[in-house]
Amino acid sequence: MTADRAVTEALSALSAAFEDLAAPAMVIGGMAVIAHGVPRTTLDVDATLCAEGLRLDRVFEVFARHGIEPRIPDARTFAEERQVLLLHHRTSGTPLDVSLAWLPFERDALARATPIDFGGATLAVVGVDDLIVYKAIAWRERDRTDIERLLALHRGSVDLERVRALVAEFCALLEEPSRLDEFEALAARVLRA
Numbered sequence: 001m002t003a004d005r006a007v008t009e010a011l012s013a014l015s016a017a018f019e020d021l022a023a024p025a026m027v028i029g030g031m032a033v034i035a036h037g038v039p040r041t042t043l044d045v046d047a048t049l050c051a052e053g054l055r056l057d058r059v060f061e062v063f064a065r066h067g068i069e070p071r072i073p074d075a076r077t078f079a080e081e082r083q084v085l086l087l088h089h090r091t092s093g094t095p096l097d098v099s100l101a102w103l104p105f106e107r108d109a110l111a112r113a114t115p116i117d118f119g120g121a122t123l124a125v126v127g128v129d130d131l132i133v134y135k136a137i138a139w140r141e142r143d144r145t146d147i148e149r150l151l152a153l154h155r156g157s158v159d160l161e162r163v164r165a166l167v168a169e170f171c172a173l174l175e176e177p178s179r180l181d182e183f184e185a186l187a188a189r190v191l192r193a
Contacts, residue, residue, distance in 0.1 A: 075087070164183075
């Protein structure tokens with residue numbers, strides 16, 4: 001099975017599981033970057049699921065019915081502690097990280113997500129502005145590159161003031177004020193080009 005086919009199968013299973021759960025959910029991470037027109041590769045799927053009113057036992061049961069299983073021992077305890085389900089699609093082997101959304105920012109991002117077709121599987125995808133915020137929170141090298149490319153491609157449509165305010169809020173919560181300065185420098189560099 002090719003990597004593209006594996007990811008497409010995993011996305012199809014994830015779409016069906018999200019539909020059965022009937023809770024707001026969306027794709028974030030590398031697949032969202034690709035969906036917004038930035039060429040890049042990824043072999044996993046990151047998503048988020050509104051956790052309000054959901055029982056973890058039911059979430060794991062629904063995922064299992066769609067061939068999505070934990071990829072670590074005691075995944076339930078890990079999910080309770082870290083608010084992320086570390087899963088994989090059994091047939092394709094594709095890793096799936098599904099974070100549990102609780103924050104007002106996440107609820108708002110879920111409400112703004114747009115459905116996108118991934119080769120027959122339709123999933124909501126985080127908007128560009130919110131994706132940039134997610135990437136600024138993670139702030140790994142790959143995330144900074146994604147931010148640069150998203151800003152370059154969508155410079156005319158990104159609400160940079162809103163993004164800056166959210167990034168500032170998260171930097172304060174994370175007690176990493178220097179990250180905001182780094183984000184500002186990155187954004188200025190891209191928008192000058």
